[in-house]
Amino acid sequence: AQSVTQLDSHVSVSEGTPVLLRCNYSSSYSPSLFWYVQHPNKGLQLLLKYTSAATLVKGINGFEAEFKKSETSFHLTKPSAHMSDAAEYFCVVRGRGGATNKLIFGTGTLLAVQP
Amino acid sequence: EAGVAQSPRYKIIEKRQSVAFWCNPISGHATLYWYQQILGQGPKLLIQFQNNGVVDDSQLPKDRFSAERLKGVDSTLKIQPAKLEDSAVYLCASSFTSGGFSYNEQFFGPGTRLTVL
Numbered sequence: 001a002q003s004v005t006q007l008d009s010h011v012s013v014s015e016g017t018p019v020l021l022r023c024n025y026s027s028s029y030s031p032s033l034f035w036y037v038q039h040p041n042k043g044l045q046l047l048l049k050y051t052s053a054a055t056l057v058k059g060i061n062g063f064e065a066e067f068k069k070s071e072t073s074f075h076l077t078k079p080s081a082h083m084s085d086a087a088e089y090f091c092v093v094r095g096r097g098g099a100t101n102k103l104i105f106g107t108g109t110l111l112a113v114q115p
Numbered sequence: 116e117a118g119v120a121q122s123p124r125y126k127i128i129e130k131r132q133s134v135a136f137w138c139n140p141i142s143g144h145a146t147l148y149w150y151q152q153i154l155g156q157g158p159k160l161l162i163q164f165q166n167n168g169v170v171d172d173s174q175l176p177k178d179r180f181s182a183e184r185l186k187g188v189d190s191t192l193k194i195q196p197a198k199l200e201d202s203a204v205y206l207c208a209s210s211f212t213s214g215g216f217s218y219n220e221q222f223f224g225p226g227t228r229l230t231v232l
Contacts, residue, residue: 036223043119044158044206044223090157101146101210102171103221105157 002027002093004074006106014114019063019078021109023091026072032094033074034103035065039087047089050074061085086113117141119224121207127230133195136227140188140209146170148221149182149192150206158206164190165212194229202231 007022025031035047048059055067065076074091088108095102120139128134140147146165150158161180163170166187175182179198184190194201208221 041225043225044208046220049220092157101148101163101221102160103158105159107155107157 002029002031002095002104004033004091004093004104004106006091006109008109009107010110010112012112012114013081015083016080019076019081019085019111021076021089021091021111023074023076023106024072025074025091025093027093029096033065033067034092034094035059035063035074035076036090036092036105037087038090038108044090047076081111081113083113083115086111119207119209119222121205121224121227123227124225125228125230127232128197129232130199131196133193134197134229135191135193136205136207136229138190138192138207138224140190140207141222143211144209144222145187145212146210147184147190148208148210149190150208152204152206152226154203161192197229197231199231202229204228 003026005024013019030052033050036044037047038044047063048057050057050067058064063078065074067074088110090108091106092103095104122137148163149161151161152158161175162172162182164184167184180194182192204226206223206226208223210221
């Protein structure tokens, strides 16, 4: 069965410093992995996705993630944090089997950006 | 392009009462999903529809939860009777379907926050 583990429930950075949100996955198959962001009182928005093409994936708002099979990791990074990046971030793996398009979410990492 | 619409945005009920949530997906999206997001957790899929048929309802507590998508467009999720542990945000999402499969990006609505007292 597929699963993801987000290693930090809270991360705090200063504006202008790098962001690193860590995610490890478990999958019997070559996984499809995603990062979603959830701002307060707003819907989940897709940041980026990995579907077995390039291992370095670039997303919106300057975020990127690197798929590392040897480490079973899919960490999210951004070179320079902005105040507007403060939100909750979810690492997600797609479930497999039949026609299901089930997304299996991690428990989330709350990113705080200090001025 | 209009996004996924949900109503109401907030609902407070007492335990053992009934409640219903409504979702209108993005136009042309054949696949619709309902997720439950309990505070401090990631969303969990309750049910997936493709058009008006159920693809996956393995995690839907069928003794109290029901969902329908009669005309293959909008959908309702009902809880009857509600329990305290049903307090959560209920998210609706939709995705485009091609070749009979939905392997594309899911677009989420703003959610309905349910509080059961």
